[in-house]
Amino acid sequence: MNHPHKLIIVDGIPGSGKSTLSEMISKELTKQEIKNIFYHELTEKHPLFIYDCKFITFKDHSEAEYYFNRVVELFNRFVELHKNESEVIIIESILFQDTLSFAYNMGMDRLKIKALFNLLVDILSRLNPILIYIYQLDVRRNWEMIGKIRGVEWIPSLHTQEGLDEAERDWKPNQEFIKSLIEEWEIPKLIIENKDYLWEQYTERTKEFLEVNSLMSDSIS
Template sequence: MRNTKLILIEGIPGSGKSTLAQSVTHALTRSGIACRWWYEEEKDHPLYVFHDHASLQQTIDTLTAGGYHQIIEAVLLKWKEFSQQLQSSETIVILDGCLFGYLTWSLFPLNVPADEIQSYLSQVEQILHPLHPCLIYLYQQDVARALEKICERRGGETQSRFIAGATQSSYGKQRQLQGFDGMVTYWKDFRHLIETAFSQFDASKMALENSAGSWTTYEQSVITFLRLPPQEKAAVASSEFEHFVGTYSFEEDGGQHACLILLEEDHLIVDGMPQVWTRTRLIPRSHNIFAVESLPFQITFEEDAHGVIIGMSATGSALLFGTADHFFTRVQEKR
């Protein structure tokens, strides 16, 4: 294992940051190395200057009112506290989207000068130097296709929100960016900014082009980069997955809702689970335990004395705006 206390995983939205962070966390754990993955939307995140919707809105208001220097100073203080605490810890921390994401992509849409953003990143680099950080940058050559895929993946109003966020920002308005093409231009420009920062970042680092979606290969490349032993997948035959397929009910907001476990090709997907994107893949960890892809959640299927699946429990880290913790009762099919 490399001599590091911190693994930073970066890239634009949809580049696979949380997917890789989850994989790295699992690899470290299986290797007997104490670690902690802080998912970018996790509650009580050690680097965030907000902790709930009200404080988040206050931060946004300060930024949009031109008070970004104040926010930069507050965030740099958080980085300093984080670095000092981690230096005396035996735990390796994995962060996704905190260096080039978080404040960096909050400053960019406000049209903050690039040199000021680079100055902020340089200060963070110096703060993190004692941790010997490892930086992994994920990217796709075709930005338009990458954005299309993430909008399809997350569903709902993701595309319209992404377009509005880019084109209605100060950066987008000044450049008269419009529609999907304007959003693509916005993220291309942002990528240029962070790739400049990546090239200047003084740390162990690797850039990984992952357009092909060959995650087994990418994960192995990262394992090699981190100098971890080769990892084996959980030995759960896909033929066993049919056992878990079905409709599960849960209670939320005073009503009953349905959640589906479906078999798609050689893997399970979950659809309709709180705090989870539509049609999200489940990753087997053991016979009846699955990780929810890209999220800090785990599903455990429960059986009765006869081996019949009667329900499942979802557990995991609390997020800023909710939790995945629920018990789901399997709906028995009528005969």
């Protein structure tokens, strides 16, 4: 069976629950015998990650240009790979957190990031995507919770006030910039404003959103 939307994008800042939500979507699609491919952020040899270069700063024009062109190349190749397949594709983190947010944190010019976003929108349109974006209303609390869940060894600075100050300072404007891009993207989208971590409610809203967009039936228990 062919589905109207061949790509489900799940995104948000680090630790916002993207992987958990994406895994749920993949399992529910499988329950309904809908073939799907889930590209977890940690998928080995992820087709949308750049492995052949370590970047220092995108204030360096040559680095920024290489990154920009390589991202466009990888996304084009990804769409060509999947456009004729019957499976629904699920990607988490890679479009916003690991591509555009990364460019933001590396100092790329905002207009250049927006130009990259517009190119990626055009490329991904061939898969008729839908988007689920988890927006953290309290960025600092988000990082505090990540630190507690993942432990001191993950990012030790998240267990200090200075480290939390830095995480909030870096990611709050980053998230606002990304959200401004998302709001311009005219595709079916669900923005989950996460304040109270009501994951059962967010899961049900996600299922309803997928049902409305003909990717699930209402028979899921």
